Amino acid sequence: MSRGGSRGGLTIRREARRGGKASARPGHGTLGPVSLISIAGLTKRYGGITALDGLTVDIEPGIVGLVGSNGAGKSTLLKILLGLIGSTSGRATVFDLDVARDGIAIRERVGYMPEHDCLPPDMSATDVVSHLATMSGLPRTAARERTAEVLRHVGLYEERYRAIGGYSTGMKQRVKLAQALVHDPRLLLLDEPTNGLDPAGRDEMLLLIRRTGTEFGIAVIVASHLLGEIERVCDHLVAIEGGKLLRSAPLGSFTERTGTLSVEVEEGQAALAERLIGRGLTAIVDGAAVLIDLTDERPFDIVRDTVVDLGLPLIRIEQRRHRLEDLFRDDPAGSAPVTVSTPSHAEAPAVPPAAPPS
Amino acid sequence: MTGPGPAAVPGAAAPSRAGSIYDLGYRRYEGPRLGRTYAIRSLVLDSFRSAYGLGRGGRAKVAPIALGAIAILPAVVIVGVLTIAARLGAQRQFEQATPISFDTYFNSISVIILLFCAAQAPELFSRDQRNGVLALYFARALRRSDYALARLVGFALALLVMLLVPQVILFIGRVLISTDIAAAFGEDATKIPAIVGEALITAGLLGGLAMAVSAFTPRRAYATAGIIALFVVPGIVAGIVIQLGSSAIGNWLVLLSQGTVLDGTNALLFGKSLPEDLFFFDLPVWTFLVAAVAGIVVSVAVVVRRFVRITT
Numbered sequence: 102m103s104r105g106g107s108r109g110g111l112t113i114r115r116e117a118r119r120g121g122k123a124s125a126r127p128g129h130g131t132l133g134p135v136s137l138i139s140i141a142g143l144t145k146r147y148g149g150i151t152a153l154d155g156l157t158v159d160i161e162p163g164i165v166g167l168v169g170s171n172g173a174g175k176s177t178l179l180k181i182l183l184g185l186i187g188s189t190s191g192r193a194t195v196f197d198l199d200v201a202r203d204g205i206a207i208r209e210r211v212g213y214m215p216e217h218d219c220l221p222p223d224m225s226a227t228d229v230v231s232h233l234a235t236m237s238g239l240p241r242t243a244a245r246e247r248t249a250e251v252l253r254h255v256g257l258y259e260e261r262y263r264a265i266g267g268y269s270t271g272m273k274q275r276v277k278l279a280q281a282l283v284h285d286p287r288l289l290l291l292d293e294p295t296n297g298l299d300p301a302g303r304d305e306m307l308l309l310i311r312r313t314g315t316e317f318g319i320a321v322i323v324a325s326h327l328l329g330e331i332e333r334v335c336d337h338l339v340a341i342e343g344g345k346l347l348r349s350a351p352l353g354s355f356t357e358r359t360g361t362l363s364v365e366v367e368e369g370q371a372a373l374a375e376r377l378i379g380r381g382l383t384a385i386v387d388g389a390a391v392l393i394d395l396t397d398e399r400p401f402d403i404v405r406d407t408v409v410d411l412g413l414p415l416i417r418i419e420q421r422r423h424r425l426e427d428l429f430r431d432d433p434a435g436s437a438p439v440t441v442s443t444p445s446h447a448e449a450p451a452v453p454p455a456a457p458p459s
Numbered sequence: 460m461t462g463p464g465p466a467a468v469p470g471a472a473a474p475s476r477a478g479s480i481y482d483l484g485y486r487r488y489e490g491p492r493l494g495r496t497y498a499i500r501s502l503v504l505d506s507f508r509s510a511y512g513l514g515r516g517g518r519a520k521v522a523p524i525a526l527g528a529i530a531i532l533p534a535v536v537i538v539g540v541l542t543i544a545a546r547l548g549a550q551r552q553f554e555q556a557t558p559i560s561f562d563t564y565f566n567s568i569s570v571i572i573l574l575f576c577a578a579q580a581p582e583l584f585s586r587d588q589r590n591g592v593l594a595l596y597f598a599r600a601l602r603r604s605d606y607a608l609a610r611l612v613g614f615a616l617a618l619l620v621m622l623l624v625p626q627v628i629l630f631i632g633r634v635l636i637s638t639d640i641a642a643a644f645g646e647d648a649t650k651i652p653a654i655v656g657e658a659l660i661t662a663g664l665l666g667g668l669a670m671a672v673s674a675f676t677p678r679r680a681y682a683t684a685g686i687i688a689l690f691v692v693p694g695i696v697a698g699i700v701i702q703l704g705s706s707a708i709g710n711w712l713v714l715l716s717q718g719t720v721l722d723g724t725n726a727l728l729f730g731k732s733l734p735e736d737l738f739f740f741d742l743p744v745w746t747f748l749v750a751a752v753a754g755i756v757v758s759v760a761v762v763v764r765r766f767v768r769i770t771t
Binding site: 219232247 | 490495498514515590591592598600
């Protein structure tokens, strides 16, 4: 696994343009070989706070996940790409247009779904979306037709004539997606699109995003702090932290890491971690749990044996996959990387209350 | 949830064909994109309509429509009475007796206009901020200043209509009632520049001030209170200072009171003398016009600056 572009400003290009759907754009031949988004040394400071710190990354068409914890600079980056706010220094282009100079030309062809509530409760979805379509330059009749189409696409039917104030969160999120799609953008910027949704609503929204990106050939950037969700729809990930690029790589290279094993014990976390490190694992104490890096299945046996040896009251063993924290613990200071490499295909630990891998 | 697929069509012989009928999928938009100018025009129209509650629920229409009706009422009544007076051959006497004519109409409905501003200006700027919808506007083919100016112009146009419709009723009524229509038209037509000019100044100044206040709060109630305070307080302060006998300071203070300034421009445009309560005023009358234009310019600048800087 190549760990490219960590810390600092290394430009990583995706090795190969995703063939087929994403780049086959009937009627949009102008996209051609130009890069979708190119960011070089982008810095944004708000007073004393640095939101983006020399960010450099190129993004090509496809469904791209922009991941980072809250405050990592995701929303700031999206707003700069839209030309909504200026940058302190550095340069960014969208469709080879400068975001500082050509904001209107970019925004004509970009759809934006903000993170927060942004819909007037006293208007119907139809009225809001078609009004916003005219704000993108669509003639009134075309705006109405497109509105009916995109609302149907996002799954709003008869409800669309009712005032938005009576909508569920899931319906509101769909209207927000519809208004971002109504002017047939070439690029969609979605800021935390599953915010406030229940599990079923999340699944539906993610499916919708996946369809939008694959079937309709619209490039999509999804900003989220939930890696577990984003990995279900994206084919490329850009991880940022503290306004810097952590990593930009195809999703596959992220999934090579199996994840983290969380061992929850009632007491003796420190002793357990110490013993596990002694046996060659990477383990850290996290509250009531000990987190162990997983690269193969060997740690399961070691953990079982160690817990039995120490006679610790075990609560649960849980395999966490691809949590954002795993990305950020890529270079844990002072802890050695996992060195266990013997293939020992043991079964899952034989501890009764062990939860299945989530 | 993603549209009825082929499976949703029972008994369809060829599912793929049925699917193509019922689920058209996503279609590209290949039609014209009219760009920024069109977007601005559309937003002006939307602002105009919103000022009257059009395109909103029934409750949003109550206040603006009621106020509009009250503003028209005096004109309708006068035309009605003029008709009766004309039948009785007493038209001249009535015209001399009536307190409301072209030059006094604006002043007589000024309270209605003020209430319309206080009620409806927050309906645009405060409401947009409260709903968080600014992010959606700014993400479209507009500049932030375009948004601010389009909303402002739309509201000023709504005020202009409210100011001019009663005058038009009065004008048409007077002309049609008179025995010599051509002569009556010729006589009243000389007033048209003054009527339109004063309406433009009033709509610009009151609309600008009201929108400038409502640009600074997402809370409707605060905006309404602020607008009323801005319209009423300077006049009261000026009155107190004048009563205390300091007409030198009073001269300048009345230039901050929009009601007095509009009385002054009205007198200037219609070629009348200043109203009695302004007799102390010893600056040239055109200073009222300068004050009105300055007020409009400052309001517009404040509004544009606010939305260029606002964070979404």
